[in-house]
């Protein structure tokens with residue numbers, strides 16, 4: 001059925017990397033997507049990526065973005081993925097430089113510019129009750145903040161975030177992510193250091209990748225908005241990630257943010273065809 005392979009592009013936003021496929025003609029509608037995604041996202045035996053995205057037709061926007069984590073689970077949205085998907089849409093002629101697209105988390109808008117892509121998020125509503133929550137553990141902070149920015153996020157303010165050992169950060173992230181009593185849908189876990197009123201440093205353990213990624217766009221957005229609500233930063237913030245800078249700006253009223261923008265790079269690094277060995281290998 002896929003004798004000639006499946007055309008794809010490999011992209012990343014600040015090192016958060018994705019395999020992207022044009023599915024407007026329904027090419028992948030017949031496959032068991034979850035297993036397919038797990039296979040193609042596995043580094044070593046296939047292309048490897050943090051996530052997999054499909055561009056599909058939409059009746060309410062220029063196109064629809066579907067996002068899958070490397071473990072095969074479908075996520076509501078992905079901030080870095082949104083920038084890559086926007087560039088992809090432009091490249092294949094599915095959109096002009098200004099576009100709107102549908103996701104499971106609502107309609108997003110994007111604009112390609114010289115620096116990268118600027119994405120406008122749907123308005124974000126946080127709950128006072130979900131901020132400043134005590135958490136008893138041996139982790140770096142006894143208090144966390146929770147909010148849904150497309151996908152669920154917890155934010156933990158820490159010191160010297162880039163000095164935390166990788167396996168330590170992974171263990172903390174994994175512990176919180178798997179605390180299903182408190183976070184029934186799981187959660188992404190963002191460790192955030194305030195540098196000054198315009199700057200935060202951030203590292204994220206991602207649900208669905210089950211590891212730290214180089215950057216997380218929606219996590220950075222959640223961190224910037226939560227830091228703003230708490231009065232730690234202004235409403236235009238640079239986020240320093242392991243994979244490069246992201247810029248987030250928004251307008252705040254109480255616990256709600258509107259005019260939420262995420263800006264950062266989006267790189268197209270390769271294109272080709274996924275061949276059967278890319279998705280038929282299942283290494284345990």
Ligand SMILES: N[C@H](CCC[C@H](N)C(=O)O)C(=O)O
Nearest residue numbers: 075078079080151216217218
């Ligand atoms: N890397 C993504 C987040 C992916 C969401 C995923 N980890 C989930 O919670 O399903 C971002 O840049 O926003």
